[in-house]
Amino acid sequence: MYSQVERLEREQLRLLQDERLRNTISYLSEKIPFYRKRFDQLDLQPEDIHSVEDLPKLPFTRKQDLQDHYPFGLLAVPREQTIRVHASSGTTGKATIVCYTPRDIALFSEVMARSFVAAGVRPGMLLHNAFGYGLFTGGLGIHYGGETLGLTVVPVSGGMTQRQIKLIMDLKPEVLCCTPSYAQTLGEEFRKRGIGPEEISLKYGLFGAEPWTERIRADIDASLGLRATNLYPTQIEEILLSLAGVAPHYQLVVTRTGTLDDLELRAEVSERVVQSLTQNEPIGEETAHDPAMRELQAAIQRAIKGSLGLTLRVSLAMPGTIPRSEGGKLKRTVDLREL
Numbered sequence: 001m002y003s004q005v006e007r008l009e010r011e012q013l014r015l016l017q018d019e020r021l022r023n024t025i026s027y028l029s030e031k032i033p034f035y036r037k038r039f040d041q042l043d044l045q046p047e048d049i050h051s052v053e054d055l056p057k058l059p060f061t062r063k064q065d066l067q068d069h070y071p072f073g074l075l076a077v078p079r080e081q082t083i084r085v086h087a088s089s090g091t092t093g094k095a096t097i098v099c100y101t102p103r104d105i106a107l108f109s110e111v112m113a114r115s116f117v118a119a120g121v122r123p124g125m126l127l128h129n130a131f132g133y134g135l136f137t138g139g140l141g142i143h144y145g146g147e148t149l150g151l152t153v154v155p156v157s158g159g160m161t162q163r164q165i166k167l168i169m170d171l172k173p174e175v176l177c178c179t180p181s182y183a184q185t186l187g188e189e190f191r192k193r194g195i196g197p198e199e200i201s202l203k204y205g206l207f208g209a210e211p212w213t214e215r216i217r218a219d220i221d222a223s224l225g226l227r228a229t230n231l232y233p234t235q236i237e238e239i240l241l242s243l244a245g246v247a248p249h250y251q252l253v254v255t256r257t258g259t260l261d262d263l264e265l266r267a268e269v270s271e272r273v274v275q276s277l278t279q280n281e282p283i284g285e286e287t288a289h290d291p292a293m294r295e296l297q298a299a300i301q302r303a304i305k306g307s308l309g310l311t312l313r314v315s316l317a318m319p320g321t322i323p324r325s326e327g328g329k330l331k332r333t334v335d336l337r338e339l
Helices: 010-031 033-041 052-057 063-068 102-118 137-149 161-171 180-192 214-224 233-241 271-278 291-308
Strands: 084-087 097-100 126-129 152-154 175-178 204-207 246-257 260-269 313-317 333-335
Touching (some): 010 033, 010 052, 126 137, 161 180, 175 180, 180 204, 204 214, 233 246, 233 291, 260 291, 271 291, 291 313
Parallel strands (some): 126 152, 175 204, 246 333
Antiparallel strands (some): 246 260
8 A cells, every 4th residue: 555545445435536526626617717618518517516426417528629729728727837748749630738737746646656556566676667758748757656656766768779678687677667569679679688587677567658458468478577467366266256157166277388378267167057058968078069158158258358357268167177175275276387
């Protein structure tokens, strides 16, 4: 935990969210003519917003609105009270301008510090920040968040991959921040140099600012020796218990193809499902390929993807085939990698 706010009970947290939403709407209506006019058009008054349940009443702010009020038309304070300007690239038209007050910078820094702690990072670690510094807001936002937490920040920015590799090997940072695609670039360069993940000091990676897939995540994990997702077997168990037709017995099997790890979930189906398919006849090969079994397999994959954001290979096992506990700690994960 970084902030006491993270320790609040759910009801207390909701009350705080409601209060801050009311304050924000009142502030916008008072300070920014655009929002005051938009609220009037909807016959909406700040007093009409009581809680987050009222969010559907509020209008969206669209990118076109930002462009129509370029550059400083949506500021809630005089421009002279801001201390920094960031902007988008403007490749689709006018750049999106964002200005920060000192309080904004402090809030941004706290949010990033909390994000670091949530990822497992702790004060005193060394952060290799390869996000771009400049008009792009990410590099400086992460930089200030790292300093707020008490990290030693290396502000290397993007590019100059050869120097980045040298700094990582020489300074031995535990934390890497950059775009997913640049993390792949670093991993590829390490492989070219014959440097294995076990020789790299990195333990935590925070990547963003562009879309990425589970395949990219797996590639980064394998090449840099990171684990971008902490998956606890109890999370899998909770999902399986919520699905009809699945028994509470499963295994997670980890294998490796080349440099990429692969995770398979072996889930045991219930006796009732098998009986409904075989009509109490002996189980044959066709049972495993029955459409109902394939649908159950797909349902498990969808549930895991929806709850955990992970795409796993799922195979179904017949009743009684997954090992049970014999008094000791049950081994849910089977690691078949040759590391």
